[in-house]
Amino acid sequence: MKRALPVLVLSVAGLVPVWRYEPSTSTSAAEAPASAPAASSTAPASGSSGLVVKGTTVATEKGDVQVEVTFDGDTITAVRMLKQPDHPQTAAAVPTLIEETLQAQSADVDTVSGATVTSDGYRESLQAAIDAQAASASASPSASAPEADASQVVAGSTVATEKGDVQVEVTFEGDTITAVRMLKQPNHPQTAAAVPTLIEETLQAQSADVDTVSGATVTSDGYRESLQAAIDAKGA
Known part of the structure; x- marks a missing residue:
């Protein structure tokens, strides 16, 4: 019994560090996303339009950082992370950086505590996108040029399917229609195989009247619905 007592004390002492360890509850941002919820802070709202500009890819010691900025005229309406370090502090910092950007309408945003490296890379990539937009605006044709000739990027609605969300x-x-890009799609091999066919048919048909791809019926239906919403928004 006397021998058992020291063993018990040592066992309890060994468990104390385990009890005191609390794993981080922060979640990493989705590639898209993501980051903060796509619809509210990192992607254009459904049916929105504007000039979309990618910032430079900034290599940091934590990983690459790159942003994509949507402008309505000279106004920043959305910022989306294309690349970011896979780290909880980065994931927590991104929504704050984006919110401050939308308020400041510039790259003059504060460093987020605990995410200095990401903040620096974010500002650099953001400033590059802002500079590119300004250069594009100064080089664009005069205001008297027909609006029909302007390039326009429109996000379709997010369509919830049994396989996952679909958005184009x-x-x-x-x-x-000169290009179609998937913003959201089910993480499934048949979807991945179907998307190039759906996009190719869209560019040929110049409409949402495209065939269902065999083995990807659900994705095809969601794709057509989101695509039609983008076409309707553009014509509005």
């Missing part, structure tokens, strides 16, 4: 982003040159 469409680039128009005048009334011509």
Whole structure:
């Protein structure tokens, strides 16, 4: 019994560090996302349009940082992270950086405590996007040029399917669809295989009247619905 007592004391002492350890509850940002919820802070709202500019990719000791900025004229309407360090402090900092950007309408945002490296990379990439937008605006045709010739990027609605959310982003040159990009899609091999076919048919048809891809019916249906919403928003 006397031998058992020291063993018991040592066992309890060994468990104290385990009890005191609390794993971090922070979650990393999705690639898209993400980051803060896509609809509210990191992606254009459904049906929105504007000039979308990617900032430079900034290599930091924690990982690459790159932002994508949506402008309505000279106004920053959305910021989305394309690349960011896979770290809880980065994930926690991103929503604050984006919120401050939308308020400041510039790259003059404060460093987020605990995420200095990410904050520095964010500001650098953001400033590059702002500079590119300013250069584009100064080089654009005069205001008297027909609006129909302007490039326009429109995000379709987010369509919830049983396989996962589907959302597309469409680039128009005048009334011509010149590019389609998936913002959200189910994480499934059949979806990944179907997307290039759906986009190719869209560019040929210049409408949402595209065939269902075999084996990806649910994704095809969601794709057409989001695509039609973008087309309707562009024409509005």
